[in-house]
Amino acid sequence: MVNKIKAALIIIGDEILSGRTHDANLNYIALWLGDLGIVLDEVRVIPDDGVRIQNAVNECRPSFDYVFTTGGIGPTHDDITAKNVAKAFDVPFLLNEEAKQLLEDNMGKGNLTEARLRMAMIPEGASLIKNPVSAAPGFQIGNVFVMAGIPIVMQSMLLDIEDRISGGAKIITKTIHVFEGESYFADILSEVEEHFENLTIGSYPFYKAGSYGATFVLRSVILTEVDDALVMLGEKIINRGSEFFAGEAVL
Amino acid sequence: MVNKIKAALIIIGDEILSGRTHDANLNYIALWLGDLGIVLDEVRVIPDDGVRIQNAVNECRPSFDYVFTTGGIGPTHDDITAKNVAKAFDVPFLLNEEAKQLLEDNMGKGNLTEARLRMAMIPEGASLIKNPVSAAPGFQIGNVFVMAGIPIVMQSMLLDIEDRISGGAKIITKTIHVFEGESYFADILSEVEEHFENLTIGSYPFYKAGSYGATFVLRSVILTEVDDALVMLGEKIINRGSEFFAGEAVL
Numbered sequence: 001m002v003n004k005i006k007a008a009l010i011i012i013g014d015e016i017l018s019g020r021t022h023d024a025n026l027n028y029i030a031l032w033l034g035d036l037g038i039v040l041d042e043v044r045v046i047p048d049d050g051v052r053i054q055n056a057v058n059e060c061r062p063s064f065d066y067v068f069t070t071g072g073i074g075p076t077h078d079d080i081t082a083k084n085v086a087k088a089f090d091v092p093f094l095l096n097e098e099a100k101q102l103l104e105d106n107m108g109k110g111n112l113t114e115a116r117l118r119m120a121m122i123p124e125g126a127s128l129i130k131n132p133v134s135a136a137p138g139f140q141i142g143n144v145f146v147m148a149g150i151p152i153v154m155q156s157m158l159l160d161i162e163d164r165i166s167g168g169a170k171i172i173t174k175t176i177h178v179f180e181g182e183s184y185f186a187d188i189l190s191e192v193e194e195h196f197e198n199l200t201i202g203s204y205p206f207y208k209a210g211s212y213g214a215t216f217v218l219r220s221v222i223l224t225e226v227d228d229a230l231v232m233l234g235e236k237i238i239n240r241g242s243e244f245f246a247g248e249a250v251l
Numbered sequence: 252m253v254n255k256i257k258a259a260l261i262i263i264g265d266e267i268l269s270g271r272t273h274d275a276n277l278n279y280i281a282l283w284l285g286d287l288g289i290v291l292d293e294v295r296v297i298p299d300d301g302v303r304i305q306n307a308v309n310e311c312r313p314s315f316d317y318v319f320t321t322g323g324i325g326p327t328h329d330d331i332t333a334k335n336v337a338k339a340f341d342v343p344f345l346l347n348e349e350a351k352q353l354l355e356d357n358m359g360k361g362n363l364t365e366a367r368l369r370m371a372m373i374p375e376g377a378s379l380i381k382n383p384v385s386a387a388p389g390f391q392i393g394n395v396f397v398m399a400g401i402p403i404v405m406q407s408m409l410l411d412i413e414d415r416i417s418g419g420a421k422i423i424t425k426t427i428h429v430f431e432g433e434s435y436f437a438d439i440l441s442e443v444e445e446h447f448e449n450l451t452i453g454s455y456p457f458y459k460a461g462s463y464g465a466t467f468v469l470r471s472v473i474l475t476e477v478d479d480a481l482v483m484l485g486e487k488i489i490n491r492g493s494e495f496f497a498g499e500a501v502l
Contacts, residue, residue, distance in 0.1 A: 014453050017291045019281030020424070020468065021455070026296070030270030040268045042303075043296035045277070048453070052293075075434035076454040077441040115437030134458075150456060173271070183326035186366030190328040202265050202299070203327040204272070205401060207385075217271065 002198055002221045005168040006041040007033055008064040010056045012071035012081050013149055014048050024151045025070045032158055037167025037221075038066065048072055053084040061088075061144055066165055071149030073138060075115040082139070085146055086123035096122035099137050106135030130160040140164065169221035174230050176244045178237065181205070182214035188236040189216065195232065196225045253449055253472045256419040257292040258284055259315040261307045263322035263332050264400055265299050275402045276321045283409055288418025288472075289317065299323055304335040312339075312395055317416055322400030324389060326366040333390070336397055337374035347373035350388050357386030381411040391415065420472035425481050427495045429488065432456070433465035439487040440467065446483065447476045 009029055015021040023045070030040045041064060046052045053072075060067045072081030086093035099120035104112055119136040122128070129138035129145065133156045138147040140161070147157045178185065182203045193201045202217040216233065220226045237244045260280055266272040274296070281291045292315060297303045304323075311318045323332030337344035350371035355363055370387040373379070380389035380396065384407045389398040391412070398408045429436065433454045444452045453468040467484065471477045488495045 014451065014470075015455060015468065016277070017281060017294070018422075018424070018470070019278050019285055019291070022278050026267070027270050027273050030268060034270055040270070041298060043262075043268070043294075045294035047292060048451075074454070074456060075432075076437045077444060078451075078453055113434060115434040116432075118437070119434075150458070152458065171269075173269070181326075183364060183366040183370075186327045186369070193328060200265065200299075200329075202329055203325070204266060205325060207401070207403065217266065219265075219269070 002169055004041075004221075005038045005065045005166070007038050007066040007068060008042045008044070008060040009040060010053075010060060010067065010069040011043065011045040011149075012048060012053060012069060013045070014078075016045050017047055025149070025154055028151065028155060029068060029070075029158075033167075034171060036162070036165065037170040038165065039168075039171070048078050048080060050080055050084045050087070053081060054088040057085055057088040057144060061142060065143065067144045069144065069146050070154055073119065073136070073146060073148055075118050075136075079118070081146060082121060082123065085141065085144065089123055089125075089141055089144075091141075092124045093121055094124050096120050096126075096128070099128055102128070102131075102135050102137055129157045132156045132159070171219050171221055172223050172226045174218050174226050175215060176218075176230065176234070176246055177206075177213055177215040178242055178244050179211060179213040180242055181212070184240070184242070185214070185216070185237065188233065188240070192229050192233045192236065196220065196222075196229050198222050199225050199229050201229070201233075253420055255292075255472075256289045256316045256417070258289050258317040258319060259293045259295070259311040260291060261304075261311060261318065261320045262294065262296040262400075263299060263304060263320060264296070265329075267296050268298055276400070276405055279402065279406060280319060280321075280409075284418075285422060287413070287416065288421040289416065290419075290422070299329050299331060301331055301335045301338070304332060305339040308336055308339040308395060312393060316394065318395045320395065320397050321405055324370065324387070324397060324399055326369050326387075330369070332397060333372060333374065336392065336395060340374055340376075340392055340395075342392075343375045344372055345375050347371050347377075347379070350379055353379070353382075353386050353388055380408045383407045383410070422470050422472055423474050423477045425469050425477050426466060427469075427481065427485070427497055428457075428464055428466040429493055429495050430462060430464035431493055432463070435491070435493070436465070436467070436488065439484065439491070443480050443484045443487065447471065447473075447480050449473050450476050450480050452480070452484075 126139040377390035
């Protein structure tokens with residue numbers, strides 16, 4: 001079995017849990033990690049609560065190669081992520097001169113209010129993550145990357161993280177679909193999956209405007225496994241008298 | 252402090268973590284729970300992995316009033332949720348005659364293949380959750396509700412859950428926004444929040460086509476708190492020479 005590099009994402013935000021805001025970061029980070037050959041292996045969405053943030057960070061950082069957080073690093077009273085990541089690591093939470101300079105350069109010294117200075121408070125020993133959109137930086141401490149929650153800001157921070165992490169073998173995905181119920185293919189999906197060491201097959205039923213069927217997603221870090229499995233699965237589908245189609249489902 | 256009824260959601264699905272599929276259930280369930288006066292207090296997204304499912308269920312069910320799962324209850328090899336919920340509860344995993352009957356009624360006895368019969372395997376002691384869309388039921392065991400992952404099926408299952416759960420006081424939300432940086436309001440947001448026992452204020456900056464600002468969301472189970480806080484916050488905003496606007500942000 002090829003070893004996988006695994007990441008966890010902690011989304012911090014009452015607004016996601018209340019349903020007020022649709023999270024847009026999970027999917028973006030999942031695809032970004034996939035491109036780097038890193039598997040997003042768990043996501044947690046937790047409230048703006050100090051102890052919950054500390055616990056989530058400390059539960060995740062020994063279990064995953066990388067941990068990402070989004071949300072709660074702005075200037076207001078509900079922005080408590082940085083402080084609680086410092087607590088999780090048991091390090092002092094201090095004014096970071098480099099971060100202060102970034103804010104000054106962006107806002108002008110006269111506009112650096114006390115509230116805005118809170119965005120320059122960073123756990124000791126952390127390195128900053130640049131924010132080309134609105135200056136206030138994120139930071140990395142150990143294997144934990146603390147980012148903004150606003151999607152456009154978060155996405156800009158990922159640019160400064162790419163060089164700091166290393167991926168494993170990239171997962172190759174191929175997809176076919178059928179226009180019959182997935183249950184007819186249950187046995188052959190199992191047979192094909194078991195035949196290859198690194199292969200997983202996901203089966204995703206779809207319903208759409210009177211037609212239904214299922215999409216089978218073959219995934220492995222070994223390209224030849226995916227290719228061979230696709231041929232084997234295709235033959236087995238034809239042998240049972242069914243048709244299959246390449247590419248994504250109609251959903 | 253008014254006690255809150257709290258729920259956790261466990262989303263089971265490699266396809267969400269890989270970024271292939273956008274989850275649509277979190278937001279729907281968050282709003283549905285909110286209407287019932289129940290707070291969605293944590294979400295976990297985990298892979299199709301038996302041990303991970305067992306651990307997530309057993310970590311969540313003592314800590315929350317209700318636990319919901321979505322995904323992994325179909326007829327194929329990657330549908331392993333039901334079996335692992337049985338393991339989490341340490342109860343036998345058996346063919347459920349009522350579930351079998353539901354499938355027979357829907358599909359016809361002759362079409363009840365071995366694969367489809369897997370959808371009638373239910374942990375002992377669980378009660379079924381009806382699925383008006385495609386018959387294969389979910390189930391409730393203890394405070395855990397196991398549902399399908401396909402949004403339209405999941406949503407239809409919620410109809411059969413509403414009468415089984417009881418909410419607390421419903422959270423009342425009022426929203427105003429400003430067209431200045433949230434940092435200018437950091438102090439007064441803290442002051443207003445601290446003045447009311449059950450009130451929380453979230454501050455959500457927005458950027459849009461050249462304008463930016465912040466939305467302040469006031470939430471409490473006590474209507475008068477929200478109303479009084481809105482007046483107090485409005486006065487403080489005006490006193491510092493700013494304007495505010497009722498309703499949602501432009502984002």
